[in-house]
Amino acid sequence: MNDDDTPAMRLVHLLRAVTVELHLRGAEFAAHNGLHPTDLRALIRLLDAERAGEAITPGRLGEALRLNSAGTTALLDRLERLGLVRRSRDPRDRRRVLLGVEPKAVELGRSFFGPLIGGLVDLAEEFDPAELDVVRRYLGAALDVAGRGA
C-alpha cells in the first residue's frame, strides 16, 4: 500500500481524520456535561427535527440512532430527567408520544456547536465562492458514497 500519496487518498485520510476528531470532541463534550455519547447524538437529532419543524417520536428517534425500543425509552428517560426533553401524547394518534426539546437543550447544542461553527465560518472566509462550491460538490458526493451500502 504505497499508493497512499495520491491526491484522492490524501482526501480519504483527511476525511477520516476529521470524523475521528469530531467523534472525540463529541465524546469529550458529552462526558463533560454528564451525558453519554448516545445522548448527544439524540439531542442533535432532536434539535435538527426542531429546526426543520418536523414532528419526532421515540420510534423515529430510535430508528435514527439504531436503538431498539427499550434502549430508546431508557435514553428518553435520561434526557427527560436532565430536563432536556419533554414527552407529550400526540392528540391525533394517542399511541404516539411527541418529543420536544427544552430551551436548556438548545443552549447545550449551541455551546457544543458554537465554537466549531465559528471556526468553520471563519475558515470559509479564506476561500472564494467558487472554491467553496467545489468543496460543497465534493462533500455532497462523498456523503452520497458514504450513504451507499446502508
Next chain:
Amino acid sequence: MNDDDTPAMRLVHLLRAVTVELHLRGAEFAAHNGLHPTDLRALIRLLDAERAGEAITPGRLGEALRLNSAGTTALLDRLERLGLVRRSRDPRDRRRVLLGVEPKAVELGRSFFGPLIGGLVDLAEEFDPAELDVVRRYLGAALDVAGRGA
C-alpha cells in the same frame, strides 16, 4: 437561525452529515462482524500504526481511544480471542506489551474501507487536480478547527 443558507453553513452541515453517515456505517460493519464499535476503532488505530511502522502498546492504544487501562485490557482480550491482534512483550522494556495485527485484521480493514475508498477515488476523478487541492486545503483547515479545544 435562518442564516443556515450561507455557503459556509451548508458546508458545516455537509461535514456533519458525512461524519454521522460514516459513524453509522462503522457501527453496522462492526455489528455485522461480531465486534463492537470500539473494537473497530481500535483496529483502525492499530492498522494505521502498522502502516506507519509505528510500535504501539496497550497504553498508547487506550489513550487514543480514551479508555482506561482496565477497558483497554478487556478490549485487547476480545481482539486477541478473535485472532485479530497479537500481544508480545517488548524485549527492550519488559513492562511493555507490543501489539501486532494479524493478517485477518488487515483483511477486515480492507473489507470495511475498500468500498468506501473505491467510491471516493472514483469520485476524485470527477475533479481536476486544482479542485482536489482546494478540497484538501479546506479539509486540512477543518481538521485543524476540529482539533482545537482538545
Next chain:
DNA sequence: CCGATTATCTCGCCGAGCGAGAGAATAGTC
C-alpha cells in the same frame, strides 16, 4: 540496591442497550 515511577492486568461494580413480551390505542373487516 531501594524507593519511585511506569506499564499492564485483576477484581468488583455500574449502567447502556438488547430480546421478549405486555399494554394501550388505532385501523380494518364483517
Next chain:
DNA sequence: GACTATTCTCTCGCTCGGCGAGATAATCGG
C-alpha cells in the same frame, strides 16, 4: 359495534463494555 390485526411505547430481566481501585512486575534514578 364487537373482533382481529397492527402500531407504538414501555417494563422486565439480562449481557457485557467500561470504570475505579488496587495488585503485580519491570525499570530507572540516586
